[in-house]
Ligand SMILES: Nc1ncnc2c1ncn2[C@@H]1O[C@H](COP(=O)(O)OP(=O)(O)OP(=O)(O)O)[C@@H](O)[C@H]1O
């Protein structure tokens with residue numbers, strides 16, 4: 001199997017009033033299976049815009065995008081919804097769990113929109129996903145009964161449950177304290193070790209050290225795309241942090 | 248997409264906001280409940296008036312003085328003196344479609360016995376009055392032709408008057424006074440109860456018409472002539488015949504207005520029915536308006552709900568819900584609220600109708616009104632849920648998920 005993501009000369013213009021905001025100005029790269037890519041850049045550089053297009057939530061103004069061999073440009077709105085449902089796992093900065101809903105039910109959500117998944121299978125896969133993110137004892141807790149870190153784990157489980165070809169995370173640790181951030185990073189590294197392909201948007205340079213590749217954006221251009229020579233282990237960093245950290 | 252899943256999703260969304268769901272439903276419950284109850288009161292009253300008039304005898308025919316225009320300006324019938332005893336006589340002798348006929352004069356006043364007294368109406372009639380109006384004697388006898396000839400001071404007493412004046416005592420053979428004239432009670436009428444209009448049919452005295460004309464009213468004309476057709480089927484012929492005879496008697500040319508009017512119970516039944524139909528429609532409309540208000544309540548809440556759950560909608564879209572699934576979800580929510588509200592409303596409406604029935608107003612819940620309000624509910628749900636649902640479906644997932 002070839003590349004998972006292939007984009008070529010991607011542009012995204014936003015028309016605001018009679019001004020045109022050129023958020024992406026010709027982005028091209030290819031991402032292969034098993035890569036853990038961090039996308040860096042200062043605020044407003046176009047990271048989220050790029051990720052939304054990669055996640056089929058938004059469409060490029062021009063340029064090509066192939067996701068897992070599918071030409072996204074040629075697909076309509078409903079087709080993109082199905083694509084999101086089957087091939088993409090999205091993780092947001094603010095978790096976006098449904099209120100008054102248990103962890104398990106939140107994780108089940110994507111499978112509700114997939115008619116080929118039976119009730120029993122939906123339940124089973126959701127349990128497995130929650131076990132994978134280490135929440136086996138929190139399955140029936142409501143989202144408001146969980147800490148931020150736990151909520152983000154549920155969100156990760158929800159992104160995993162449809163067995164996507166790629167996980168897209170936008171500032172997934174942005175709302176968490178240092179320790180919890182590392183815990184989440186440990187989880188991402190574990191998923192990466194298990195063979196998941198991940199794109200992780202962040203403006204924290206520290207985090208890029210845990211990925212295999214870092215793409216840096218500025219003003220809608222790629223200004224850096226490097227393979228990280230040395231990949232730090234989040235687990236080791238976490239273990240080295242003082243247990244009772246009040247920093 | 249599995250439709251069952253969408254129902255589950257919609258129900259979960261409703262369940263997580265029970266109070267609001269219930270309050271929204273309340274509008275529909277009240278709307279449907281009042282439609283059912285109002286229609287039940289309407290049809291119930293109509294049915295009971297029908298059977299009431301039917302039991303009074305649909306073959307009863309009444310001749311009144313005056314031209315009998317309903318509404319408009321009209322002289323009081325009792326002040327007219329166009330009906331004479333001679334009219335009664337010629338009708339009694341010449342008609343072939345009547346089985347019974349009686350002149351009627353009436354006087355209101357106090358009936359007095361010892362220290363007791365009660366207001367009532369004294370009707371001056373002949374013995375056939377009982378056959379025409381379906382009265383029976385529980386004891387005693389009816390006054391005879393002899394009594395009528397002699398203007399005898401005898402009377403029949405209605406059950407209510409009997410109770411008011413005599414309590415548990417037997418009135419038969421006692422003498423009561425009406426307008427200072429003593430009347431000997433020779434018969435007691437069996438109770439007929441009150442009719443739908445609430446008129447007590449037992450609150451009366453019957454005496455020979457000659458007695459009432461001469462001794463009490465001092466008049467020679469009649470207030471009315473009551474008759475019964477040989478059967479309901481002949482009542483139209485009977486009316487025509489009576490009209491013809493009276494026109495000849497009164498010297499009324501063709502094209503001139505009659506100075507009397509002849510009406511059958513059947514006609515009154517028709518008039519009553521159409522009045523009741525109008526009333527039912529009116530009640531239904533008032534109740535229908537509350538149903539519309541309930542529907543607008545659903546629409547309002549669905550709009551609020553869409554706005555409030557914008558983030559949720561964005562998330563659902565981000566994880567792969569197509570616009571139409573979002574739309575169906577919100578439609579199901581709206582329809583569920585209106586249909587469940589409708590079912591509860593129907594139950595409450597039926598219960599309310601039963602309670603009203605117990606309180607004395609006749610009601611009748613028709614299957615038609617249930618089916619109608621149920622369909623209206625489904626329609627309300629779809630109609631008032633449509634726009635909010637479409638608004639939800641058209642949200643842009645990125646904007647929606649960022650919505651705060
Ligand atoms: N819907 C939109 N309409 C108009 N302009 C937009 C829209 N979305 C993004 N932009 C603009 O595009 C540019 C890139 O925005 P984007 O959200 O991708 O930045 P970012 O790199 O994610 O920033 P941050 O790190 O703050 O999240 C910005 O100038 C922004 O104002």
Ligand SMILES: [Mg+2]
Nearest residue numbers: 047048049170
């Ligand atoms: Mg961003």
